[in-house]
Each structure stands twice: as C-alpha cells, then as structure tokens.
Amino acid sequence: MEYELTIVTGASSGLGEGFAEALSGRTRRMVLVARRQERLEALAQRLGKLYPSTEFVSMRCDLAQASQRDELLARLTRLSPGRTLLINNAGLGDYGELAAAQIVKIRQLMEVNMLAVAELAHGLLPRLQRDGGDVVNIASLAADVFLPDFALYAASKSFVASFSEALRLELRGSGIRVLAVCPGPVHTEFGSVAKRDGYDCGDMPLKSCFYTSADAVIRSALRALEKGDARCYPSLKVWISGCLLRLLPLWLKRTILATRPRRVSIQSGKAS
Numbered sequence: 001m002e003y004e005l006t007i008v009t010g011a012s013s014g015l016g017e018g019f020a021e022a023l024s025g026r027t028r029r030m031v032l033v034a035r036r037q038e039r040l041e042a043l044a045q046r047l048g049k050l051y052p053s054t055e056f057v058s059m060r061c062d063l064a065q066a067s068q069r070d071e072l073l074a075r076l077t078r079l080s081p082g083r084t085l086l087i088n089n090a091g092l093g094d095y096g097e098l099a100a101a102q103i104v105k106i107r108q109l110m111e112v113n114m115l116a117v118a119e120l121a122h123g124l125l126p127r128l129q130r131d132g133g134d135v136v137n138i139a140s141l142a143a144d145v146f147l148p149d150f151a152l153y154a155a156s157k158s159f160v161a162s163f164s165e166a167l168r169l170e171l172r173g174s175g176i177r178v179l180a181v182c183p184g185p186v187h188t189e190f191g192s193v194a195k196r197d198g199y200d201c202g203d204m205p206l207k208s209c210f211y212t213s214a215d216a217v218i219r220s221a222l223r224a225l226e227k228g229d230a231r232c233y234p235s236l237k238v239w240i241s242g243c244l245l246r247l248l249p250l251w252l253k254r255t256i257l258a259t260r261p262r263r264v265s266i267q268s269g270k271a272s
C-alpha cells in the first residue's frame with residue numbers, strides 16, 4: 001500500500017467521493033470526512049466491499065466549527081502511524097453580490113474553504129514530517145481571477161493556491177509533496193449549494209464549454225501528484241484558461257468583468 005492513511009474531506013459527494021474511490025486500493029485506512037454521516041457510511045460500505053484490504057472510517061465533522069475541527073484533528077493524530085495523504089477537498093461557494101450575502105454563509109465559506117485547509121495541514125504536518133506523506137488542496141480555476149458575484153469564493157481559492165505554493169516550498173527536500181488542484185466547472189452538488197434562494201445566478205458566458213468530468217479532474221490530480229507538480233489544471237481548456245487569466249493585465253480583467261450581466265433578485269425584481 002502506498003499510504004497507511006488517506007484523509008478525504010468533503011467525501012460525501014462530488015469530487016471528494018471520487019477521490020475516495022480512486023484512492024481506495026492504495027491506502028490501508030481511509031478516513032471520510034463531511035457533515036452528512038449517512039452518506040459517508042453508505043460510501044464506506046460500498047467501497048469496503050470493493051476494496052476489502054482497506055479499512056474505511058467515517059468521521060462526521062462540520063469543518064465550519066473550530067471545536068469540531070480540533071476534535072477531528074485529535075482523532076486523526078491518535079491513528080496508527082504511517083505514510084499519510086491529506087486531501088483538503090471540502091468547500092462551498094455562494095453565488096451573488098456580497099451586499100446580499102448572509103453572514104452565516106460568509107463565515108461558513110471562509111472557515112471551510114480556508115481555515116479548515118490550513119488547520120488540517122498544520123495539525124497533520126508533524127505526522128507527515130515523521131512518517132512521510134502528501135497534501136492535495138482543491139483550489140479552483142477561480143484562484144487566478146477576482147470574480148464579482150462570487151467574490152469570496154474566488155478569493156478563498158486564491159488563498160488555497162497561494163498557501164499551497166508557499167507550503168510546498170517550505171517543505172522542499174522533506175519528500176512531502178503539496179499540490180493545488182485548480183478545476184474549472186464540474187457537475188457536482190457545488191452549484192446547488194452555492195445558489196441563494198430567490199436569486200437568479202445565471203451562468204457566466206461560455207461557462208458550459210469549460211465543464212470537465214469529475215473523473216477527469218481526479219485522474220489529472222493524481223497524475224500531477226505522482227509527478228510532484230505544484231499545480232494541476234485538469235483538461236487542456238482549463239489549463240489554457242489559467243494561463244490566460246494569469247497573463248492578462250489587471251486593467252483588462254477589470255474591463256472585461258465590469259461588463260458582466262447584473263444578476264437579478266427574483267423577489268425584489270431589482271439588480272441585487
């Protein structure tokens with residue numbers, strides 16, 4: 001087995017579930033983390049039948065709660081030693097302008113997308129440094145651009161990408177690989193979770209051309225990890241978009257984004 005322990009946050013759906021499945025045969029113990037315990041248990045049961053040599057453990061945790069993050073880390077650090085892979089995948093978005101955002105959602109997004117990523121990496125580093133292992137942080141193509149109507153999400157993913165790059169350099173020579181994965185849009189539950197009630201979030205122009213399958217994202221990410229890459233942009237179109245976004249001058253990005261269609265609040269009928 002390549003890893004003694006693999007931890008996948010956000011394993012109850014979408015990319016996290018896919019990562020758990022793809023890595024099952026490569027780890028002795030797999031810890032599945034999310035809030036929806038019944039989903040985690042169903043996944044653990046299904047994968048347990050397919051990969052009998054892997055032990056599946058579901059750990060219910062609301063990563064938006066500091067006390068639950070602490071509890072999760074305490075449980076993880078008690079597990080038997082060995083090479084460890086941390087997949088910081090849990091995340092959420094919130095479509096719409098900041099002015100109309102709910103404070104609860106703002107806090108949740110920042111805690112899950114940023115604090116949980118940093119705290120889990122920090123809490124597991126002693127184990128990784130002692131026993132070896134790797135860290136995969138799921139960022140987004142949105143890490144390379146500021147996005148009105150999705151401002152906090154894009155900023156949180158810039159944090160993940162920047163944090164991953166810096167951590168990778170801090171750990172240079174330790175054998176610990178750190179990868180930031182930057183997918184474009186993927187069909188998962190992400191869109192419905194990010195949508196606000198009564199808000200027409202529409203779609204960005206050409207967004208539908210950029211969809212990548214969850215399988216392709218996972219395959220590219222695991223290949224990039226193998227190669228020791230710093231970042232992974234799954235699919236050619238997403239990679240080209242990432243290059244363009246990083247090359248475009250700030251003024252041009254501002255000009256383009258200023259022409260975005262204003263989204264309309266269905267309840268008030270006004271641009272919100």
Ligand SMILES: NC(=O)c1ccc[n+]([C@@H]2O[C@H](COP(=O)([O-])OP(=O)(O)OC[C@H]3O[C@@H](n4cnc5c(N)ncnc54)[C@H](OP(=O)(O)O)[C@@H]3O)[C@@H](O)[C@H]2O)c1
Pocket residue numbers: 009010011012013014015016033034035036037039061062063064089090091092093108112138139140141182183184185186187188189190191193
């Ligand atoms: N789908 C896309 O278009 C896309 C594009 C680029 C990047 N990403 C990133 O990919 C990652 C996975 O997203 P996805 O597309 O697979 O979306 P998803 O299907 O909505 O999955 C999100 C996962 O995060 C978990 N999560 C959310 N809030 C949590 C909390 N407070 N505590 C614990 N777990 C929590 C959810 O579990 P519970 O609800 O059960 O807690 C779920 O398992 C995210 O970081 C996302 O930002 C997605």
